[in-house]
Amino acid sequence: MNQTRRPVERVVTSGTFSLDGGTWDVDNNVWIVGDENEVVVIDAAHDTDAIARVIGDRRVAAIICTHAHDDHVNQAPALSDRFGGAPILLNPAEAPLWRMTHPRRGPDRELIGGETLTVGGIDLRALATPGHSPGSMCLYAPELEIVFTGDTLFHGGPGATGRSYSSFDEIISSIRDTLLPLPGETLVHTGHGPATTIGGEAPHLGEWLARGR
Template sequence: MIRILQLPLGPLQTNCYVLADLDTKQAAVIDPSWDGRAIAEQARQQGWTISHILLTHTHFDHVGGLAELKALSGAPIYVHPDATAMLSNAPRAAMIWGITIDPPPPPDVLLQGDETIQVGTLLLDVLYTPGHAPGHVCFHLAAEKVLFDGDVLFQDSIGRTDLPGGDYDLLLTSIRDKLLPLPDETAVLSGHGPATTIGDERRTNPFLT
């Protein structure tokens, strides 16, 4: 059995997700966007041990709580190698917006984009989905038909591509090649806003129809 906590955090209300395997009490934090202590406390209150920190990408609003969460949990940080430069630059990028974040620690595990990560008994497939940001990946929990997709696909929208490293055509290719083949009922848990499904976005998303 699984449980998923959605925590909109920080000045941009970026969704952080805590995915727990209730059988083993292990949990993965996906995109610790802000306030690592609050994220760790949520897990502690549930009796979960944070065993993984998974980054879809490294825009500053997705890693604002990373340093604190790493210090509190000791869990390894997983990120695609193409996202490491942006991770190092996150505090400077945040300053442009008048926001201060702690310097993020370096990653522990570099993802290639085609592997499977095990959290307790749960298996997350890593999908390489660049376009919104360099080294962007999604995490697909196929058995439960759940996709943690960062800032690739939103309800009736797609990720912006006007930031450094963005590429509109590449983003659409990632969506069409990696996300749209998933089952219609797959829940899409995005970095901002409400959940949607692959089927709904295939039918009604103005960027895809």
């Protein structure tokens, strides 16, 4: 018999992130969202076995990539293969970054801002938040009062924009116009590090602007 599961589970995996000729050690938050029967995986990073252990015998409805930096997608194909060809979802603007890691296999379906995915009775609204990368996406679960922000918004500010395919102006616009209007109590589950809330980050927009310029 399947055990009762929390609607959101986190797996922290460790590996590297490489871009623009540099490589850095990173710990990633992998998010598993659903119920005791089916889940989606948000950002399959570094360790397929660790992710699979938490999934257990549940059906994987989709593997959702918030963006295509290698540390967020490096295990997506392997996890798909392990769970019956679960579809990999990615915004098409991420194609150049995706091909750096997986040149011979593409995602299975486009992830477009405005669409809603439902898993285990939980709605996940896809929010287009370009800036950290051209097709960065966040996923908002209104019933859970949670937004999964990938590398767009962290505890303490926006994600990095000093590398290829990134834009400081775009990430600020995405945060200001798409994320900060969410209810202040919304919990922000990030791609790395600790959680925060929309209300906790909103007062600092002016500081980020001054720092970024």
